[in-house]
Amino acid sequence: MSSLRAAVYIAPPTPFKTPGRESGGGLRSPISCTLVFSATEAVLVSYIYITRSHGDHFFGLPLLLQRFPEAKLVATAATVQHMKQWVEGKNCQAHWESRFPGEIARPFVLTQPLPGNNNSELQETWLFQAIDIGHLDAYDSTALWVPDLRLAVCGDVVYGQKIEALDPLYVVPDHCQEEVLGRWHLANTKKKNPKLPREIVETVTKLYRNRYNTGAPIMGAMGYS
Secondary structure, eight states: OOOOEEEEEEEOOOEEEOTTOSSOEEEOOOEEEEEEEOSSOEETTTEEEOOSOSHHHHTTHHHHHHHOTTOEEEEOHHHHHHHHHHTSHHHHIIIIITTSTTTSOSSOOOOEEOOTTOEEEETTTEEEEEEEEESSSSTTEEEEEETTTTEEEEETOOOSHHHHHTOOSEEEESSOOSSOOBTHHHHHTTSOOOOSHHHHHHHHHHHOTTOSOTHHHHHHHTTOO
8 A cells, every 4th residue: 555645725715806896806716735745755845736827826836935945846847838927917917916916925936847758756756747638728737647546636627538547536626615536526527518608607607506706617618718
């Protein structure tokens, strides 16, 4: 039996403001943080892996480095390039600062690219693989695959044949509520496959009436990335 373990923390929803309005806003989706650890080391402590380039996935890096200054920050090379685009003043202000004024840690911290094979190891024993999923609701989205645990840390990409082909036991979505994080998440994404933007939004909100951040499926259906 592997001595590798994993734990998931679900950060609670964060309030956001509606840009350009004195009132209005809502709650941003909860965010999962996955800690993979052995008896002596841990990913998120020795390594911090970022699955995709959206700010809610990496704006907290300066705070993590304050706590774990020796941690190595990594992502795929493509994700690093898209992160650079998001921290540009115009892009960041339009989408992030306008919704979370004064809450985004500065200065920005970016990751280093993984080697060309997108693999890393913990204690030269356990393999971690960045799986390139492609353009979904963000360019060059990825998942982190931990074969020894059959654990797929999926970010925002809990769907598609690439994840299912890994045959995971555990599937961790980035945005979820406190629940068992199993492969049943894959089945949930197959319940219906609408095509038109309006149908996508209607389907998601009907299936998940208690979900936070209904703006996310709206922007996803519009092709926002």
